[in-house]
Amino acid sequence: SSIRGAQGILMQTLHEAQDIFGYLPIEVQKFIADELDVPLAEVYGVATFYTQFSIEPKGKHKIGVCLGTACYVKGSQQVLDRLSKELNVKVGGTTADNLFTLEATRCLGCCGLAPVMMIDGDVYGKLEPKKIPEILAEYKK
Template structure:
């Protein structure tokens, strides 16, 4: 695998109920068009992401090559093959926000959370992502934590904002 190390492995025994739910869903959709996409969406809803164990399960259940399942799961941005944190932080790097120093906001969050962009904290509490326009250009720079919008951000306010979500 070219030195790639799977950081987290899904325990099949601890997730038996989730796999049963996914099997029931697949069985109910088996004869519909686009069943692979539907199964991947449902799997991500159930598991929160699409680890290789879930991809193998879908491959087996649908009799579709694992390479095809993996290809679809990695091609579409709505799917994630890595676990996401409880709180998803998106920092806008669109033009208006970038001009107003959103890169410094992103850098501060990365340092504060001790993760790189696209990463998830070890405690699975936060996932940090760079996004494009959030549609709040008048509030630049902007970030979202889950559904909460923070505009006119000041870098020095980041620790205070993050602390609200650690409680």
């Protein structure tokens, strides 16, 4: 039970640190390991295992393109490719100006609007690659 409690405290602490810093740099992981008296390897393991944590800085705007079946069949890969080209970043990467992070996601639950992407919680459906520059321009303001 104490191990489960320690794991819960570690998870909670990592969430709080990520809320503060936007990601979990190694210096923060070391501090957490020292403060909670757990091995750095364990902190790093948890930080890299769970997808809600990031050990790399993320952009101000998070873009998720759905690659679920319905979206994929309707062209979401072309949307993702266009975003990658426009932003000059690979999937999982963040633009040099730290404005955007591009992610591929699984079903966003909007299959009727396929293909779909989400930027900071805003859903864009029935996407065509040619609409991407115009949509991105709204977030560059």
